[in-house]
Amino acid sequence: xxxxxxxxxxxxxxxxxxxxxxxSASLEAARxxxxxxxxxxxxxxAFALDSASAVDRLAGGEQMLMAGIxxxxxxMFHRKGMxxxxxxxxxxxxxxxxxxxxxxxxxxxxxxxxxxxxMSEFAFGATGxxxxxxxxxxxxxxxxxxxxxxxxxxxxxxxxxxFAALGSDTGGSVRIPAAACGAVGLKPTHGLLPSxxxxxxxxxxxxxxxxGRTAEDVALIMDCLASAxxxxxxxxSCRLGGDVKGLRVGIPExxxxxxxxxxxxxxxEASLLRLEQLGCKLVKVKVPGHQELTSLSYIILGAESATxxxxxxxxxxxxxxxxxxxxxxxxxxxxxxxxVQAKQLRGLYFKRFMQDVMSQCDVLHTPxxxxxTPTLEETDLGxxxxxxxxxxxxxHCTRLTNYLGLPAVSLPCGFCPNDLPVGFQLIGRPFDEPxxxxxxxxxxxxxxxxxxxxxxx
Numbered sequence: 439x440x441x442x443x444x445x446x447x448x449x450x451x452x453x454x455x456x457x458x459x460x461x462s463a464s465l466e467a468a469r470x471x472x473x474x475x476x477x478x479x480x481x482x483x484a485f486a487l488d489s490a491s492a493v494d495r496l497a498g499g500e501q502m503l504m505a506g507i508x509x510x511x512x513x514m515f516h517r518k519g520m521x522x523x524x525x526x527x528x529x530x531x532x533x534x535x536x537x538x539x540x541x542x543x544x545x546x547x548x549x550x551x552x553x554x555x556x557m558s559e560f561a562f563g564a565t566g567x568x569x570x571x572x573x574x575x576x577x578x579x580x581x582x583x584x585x586x587x588x589x590x591x592x593x594x595x596x597x598x599x600x601f602a603a604l605g606s607d608t609g610g611s612v613r614i615p616a617a618a619c620g621a622v623g624l625k626p627t628h629g630l631l632p633s634x635x636x637x638x639x640x641x642x643x644x645x646x647x648x649x650g651r652t653a654e655d656v657a658l659i660m661d662c663l664a665s666a667x668x669x670x671x672x673x674x675s676c677r678l679g680g681d682v683k684g685l686r687v688g689i690p691e692x693x694x695x696x697x698x699x700x701x702x703x704x705x706x707e708a709s710l711l712r713l714e715q716l717g718c719k720l721v722k723v724k725v726p727g728h729q730e731l732t733s734l735s736y737i738i739l740g741a742e743s744a745t746x747x748x749x750x751x752x753x754x755x756x757x758x759x760x761x762x763x764x765x766x767x768x769x770x771x772x773x774x775x776x777x778v779q780a781k782q783l784r785g786l787y788f789k790r791f792m793q794d795v796m797s798q799c800d801v802l803h804t805p806x807x808x809x810x811t812p813t814l815e816e817t818d819l820g821x822x823x824x825x826x827x828x829x830x831x832x833x834h835c836t837r838l839t840n841y842l843g844l845p846a847v848s849l850p851c852g853f854c855p856n857d858l859p860v861g862f863q864l865i866g867r868p869f870d871e872p873x874x875x876x877x878x879x880x881x882x883x884x885x886x887x888x889x890x891x892x893x894x895x
Contacts, residue, residue, distance in 0.1 A: 439460075439463060439464065439467065439598045439599075439601070439891075440598060440889070440891050441601075442601075442651060442652050442654070442655055442889050443504075443507060443601035443602055443650060443651070443652070443654075443655035443658060443659070444652075444654055444655060444658060446460065446507055446601055447503065447504060447505065447506075447507055447658075450505045450506045450507070451500050451505060456490075456494055456506070457490040457491070457493040457494045457505060457506025457548075457550065458487060458490045458491055458494055458506075460490070460506050460507075460508060461486050461487060461489075461490040461506060461508050461550050461552060462487070462490075463508075464486075464508035464552050464599060464600060465481065465483055465486060465487075465508075465552055467597075467598060467599045468481055468510075468552060468553060468594070468599045468600075469481070470894070471577070471594075471597045471598075471599050471894045474575065474577075474580050474894050474895060475574060475575045475576070475577050475580065475584070475593045475594075475597060475894060476556060476571070476572050476573065476574050476575055477555055477556050477574050477575075477577075477584070477589070477590040477593035477594045477597070477599070478510065478553045478554070478555060478556060478590060478594070479513045479523055479525070479553075479554050479555060479556050479557075479571055479590070480513070480521075480523075480553050480554045481552060481553035482520070482551065482552065482553050482554070483552075485520075485551070486508070486550050486551065486552040486553070489545075489550045489551070490506055490550050493505050493506050493548050493550070494506070496548075502546075502547055502548030503547045503548065503658065503661065503662055504544065504547040504548045504549040504658075504659075504662055505547075505548035506548060506550060507548070507549045507550065507601050507602070508549075508550055508552045508599075508600045508601060509544065509549050509550065509551055509552070509600050509601060509602050509603060509604075510551060510552050510553045510554065510555050510590075510591075510594050510599070510600045510603050511541070511551065511554060511555060511591070511603055511604040511605075512554075512555050512557045512587075512588050512590065512591050512603065512604060512605045512606060513525060513554035513555055513556070513557055513590075514557065514561065514606060514636060514637035515538045515540060515541055515604055515635065515636055515646075516532075516534035516536065516537060516538045516541070516635040516636065516637075517534065517537050517538070517541055517551070518534055518535060518536050518537045519533065519534070520533070520534070520554075521533050522534055522554070522637070523554070523570075523571075524557075524559070524560050524561075524637050525556065525557040525558055525559045525560060525561070525568055525570065525571065525587075526559045526560055526570055526757070526758070526759075526762075527570050527754075527757040527758075529754055529757045530750065530754060530757055530758075534635065536635055537635060538634060538635025538636050539632045539634045539635060539666040540604060540631060540632065540635070540636070540646060540663055540666050541604075541635070542666065543662055543663050543664075543665045543666035544604075544659075544662055544663070546662075546665060547662040547665075549602075549662070552600060555588075555589075555590025555591050555593075555594055555603060556568060556571055556572075556574040556589055556590035556593075557574075557586070557587050557588060557589060557590055557591075558586040558587035558589065558611075559758070559759045559761075559762045560637070560639065560743075560747070560758075560762055561587040561588075561606055561608060561611060561637070561639045562587065562639075562743075562761065562762045562765050562766075563586045563587050563761065563762075563829065564585065564586045564587065564609075564610065564611070564614050564828075564829045564832040564833055565583045565585070565586050565589075565812075565814070565817040565828075565829075565832070566583050566584040566585060566586045566587075566589030566590075566593075566615070566814075567583075567586075567761070567814070567817070567818060568589075568759070569759035569760065569761075569762075570759065573589075573814050573818075574586075574589035574590050574593055575593065575814065576593065576618060576619060576811065576858065576892075577593050577596050577597035577619060577892035577894050578596070578619070578620065578857060578858050578859065578892045579856070579857070579858060581813050581814060581815070582618070582811050582812065582813050582814065582858060583618060583811060583812060583813070583814055583817055584615055584618055584619055585614040585615030585616070585617065585618035585619065585811075585832075586611060586614060586615060587605075587606070587608075587611040588603075588605025588606060588607070588611050588612055588614075588615050588623075588649065589615050590603075591603035591604065591605040591612075591615060591649045592605075592615025592616055592618060592619035592621055592623070592649055593615070593619055595619070595621045595649050595650060595651060596619035596620050596621045596651070596890065596891070596892050597891070597892050597894045598891040598892070601650065601651070601655065602648050602649065602650040602655060602656070602659050603648070603649050604646060604647070604648055604649075605623070605646070605647065605648075605649055606636065606637075606639065606644060606645065606646050606647075607623075607625040607644075607645045607646070607647055607836075607840065608639045608640050608643045608644050608645070608739060608840060609643065609735065609739065609833045609836060609837045609840050610625075610806075610832075610833040610835075610836025610837060610840075612624065612625050612645075612647045612649060612848070613625055613806055613836050613846060613847075613848035613861070613863060614806065614807075614832060614833065614836060614848075615649070616649050616806075616848045616849075616861060617806035617807060617811075617848045617850070617859070617860070617861025617862075617863075618807075618811045618858075618859070618861075619859065619892070620850045620859030620861070620890040620892070621649050621650065621651055621850070621890070622649065622650050622651065622652060622653050622655070622656050622847065622848065622849045622850075622878065623647065623648070623649045623656075623847065623848045624647040624648055624649075624656050624660065624845070624846075624847045624871065624874070624875070625645050625647050625839060625840070625845060625846045625847070626645055626646075626647050626660070626845050626871055627645075627843060627844065627845045627868045627869050627871065628643070628644075628645055628840070628843030628844075629843070630645075630667065630845075630869065630871075631645070631646050631647070631663055631666065631667065632666055632667065633646070638742075638746050639739070639742075639743050639746070640738055640739045640742040640743055641742060642738050642742060642781065643735060643738060643739055643742075643840040643841065645840065648660065648663070651888070651889045651890060651891070652879075652882060652888045652889050653678070653847070653849060653875050653876075653878035653879040653881075653882055653888075654675065654678055654875075654879055656847070656875060657674045657675035657678055657872075657875045657879070658674075658675055660674035660675075660871065660875075661673055661674050661675055673872075674871055674872055674875060675872075675875070676872050677872040677873060677875065677876030677879075678875065678876055678879045679876075679879065680876055681717075682713075682716050682717065682718060682876060682877050682880045683716065683717030683718070684717060684718070684719065685717075685718045685719070685800045685801065685873070685877060686718070686719045686721050686798065686799040686800045686801075687710070687713050687718045687719065687720050687721070687799060687800070687801055687802075687803050687877075688721055688722075688723040688795060688796075688798060688799030688801065688802040688803060689710065689720055689721065689722050689723065689803055690722075690723060690724070690725045690802065690804060691722050691723065691724050691725075692724055692725055692728070693725055693728040693729070694725070694728075694804040694805060694808075694834075694835055695805070695808070696808075697808060698805065698808040698809075699808060699809045699810060701810060701854055701855070701860075702805055702807065702808060702809060702810065702854075702860060705851050705852045705860045705862075706803075706805055706851070706862055708851065708852060709803070709851040709852075709862050709881065709885070710803060712881055712884045712885050713803070713877070713880075713881060715884060716880050716881070716884055718877075721798055721799050723794075723795050723798050723799055723802070724794070724795075725791075725794075725795055725802075725838075726790055726791065726794050726795070727787060727790070728838055730787075731787055731837070731838050731841045731842065732830075732834075732837045732838065732841070734780040734783060734784075734787075734841055735780075735837045735838075735840055735841040736837075737772055737776050737777055737780040738777065738780050738781065738841070739769075740765070740768055740769035740772050741769055741772045741774075741776075741777040741780075742769075742777075743765075743766065743769055744766055744768075744769030744770045744772070745769075747766055748770075751763075751766055760820055760821045761820060761821045761825060763821070764821035765821075784841065784842070784843075787841070787842065788842050788843070791842055792867070796867055800866070800867075800873060801864045801865060801866050801873065801874060801877060802864070802865040802866075803862060803863070803864060803865075804835050804862065804863045804865065805835050805862055805863065806835055806836065806848050806861045806862060806863050807832065807835070807860070807861075808831075808834060808835065809831075810854045810856065810858065810860070811854075811858050811859075811860075812828075835863060836863070838865075839865055843868065844865055844866065844867070844868060845865070845866050845867075845868070845869070845870065845871050845874060846863055846864065846865045846866070846874070847863070847864050847871075847874045847875060847878050848861045848862070848863050849861060849862065849864075849878045849881065849882070850887050850888075850890060851881075851885065851887060852887065859890060864877060864878060
């Protein structure tokens with residue numbers, strides 16, 4: 439399906455296509471693509487077709503923003519009565535008693551969930567490997583990673599199976615698969631979207647956001663999700679098509695470009711030139727204490743995830759995959775004093791970052807990866823020290839935003855010589871998602887890089 443989400447929604451409202459017809463096409467594509475990419479954990483055909491029929495009976499959902507739009511979500515968003523695996527073994531799956539507020543918001547908009555998507559076990563991982571369901575593969579080339587931990591979300595959207603998917607981002611888990619698969623992924627401001635009915639990993643860092651094929655599609659999804667935010671009336675699509683002239687785009691002079699691959703660096707430079715063509719002002723900035731912030735985020739993540747899993751882990755340790763088990767064990771040995779200090783320092787570092795960086799620019803521009811997307815074989819390192827280093831390398835550019843709670847969007851800017859997409863990241867001030875999405879939309883228009891759909895054999 440090569441329509442954008444907006445185009446598909448318009449076609450449904452104008453009765454050019456019925457909801458059942460659109461969802462049926464999505465399910466057919468899902469069966470074909472899944473044989474190659476392994477992006478689905480479960481397809482819910484009967485539920486999806488019943489939901490589509492209900493929207494069709496409502497006169498095609500003419501008043502619904504997402505009437506009949508096929509979506510699928512990372513298998514950690516609860517739907518009442520449906521099993522939720524969290525990407526783990528059957529012994530650890532749950533059948534929720536209530537539907538998450540975010541899925542309820544999408545249901546009210548008329549969106550149709552066609553299934554649940556593959557993910558790194560309990561969201562531990564940046565590659566898409568999974569000991570229980572098998573690795574999720576990149577739709578552009580199945581020998582390569584789809585990124586993680588929202589691997590299925592990135593792969594399903596980029597392969598054209600669904601128009602959008604929800605994922606979670608605790609250290610880059612929306613932006614990494616979006617970049618690896620050539621999609622647009624938004625990590626909202628921490629706390630903007632509710633966590634009710636979503637598996638926790640580290641509530642101090644967890645964010646939930648959409649992956650779509652264009653910035654406009656992501657903005658429209660956020661408009662729908664806004665109904666899940668108490669008292670929220672903001673329109674996330676309000677800056678789309680607006681003038682971005684005069685926006686200050688910060689270029690970090692340190693950390694982000696350390697040891698960067700020349701191919702990635704050239705694509706970053708090309709994206710900056712496009713922003714300059716749009717009238718943005720490029721300014722160089724120094725990012726203070728980035729390595730310290732990354733280390734502090736690991737302390738919080740390790741301590742909070744170990745606490746969440748402690749009881750379950752004590753009873754079912756053997757049911758956890760090797761890499762997940764090793765990372766959880768590390769968390770059990772983090773001193774309480776270190777955790778408390780990591781939390782206490784957050785406000786100080788946030789104030790320092792806003793003063794030293796965001797006072798000089800409106801958005802910060804960085805790579806997502808410093809190297810081309812690696813293969814599944816290269817990253818299949820089990821629970822070794824090399825695996826820890828690999829995960830740290832993949833999330834090198836993304837963890838700061840989770841620790842500071844800032845919004846960030848990843849979007850494609852070109853392709854490597856091996857025909858795999860490359861993404862860059864825009865980081866903004868708290869609750870300034872409209873500026874990020876507006877600038878991402880403007881970049882898409884001038885670059886022509888939008889609505890990428892991988893041709894999966």
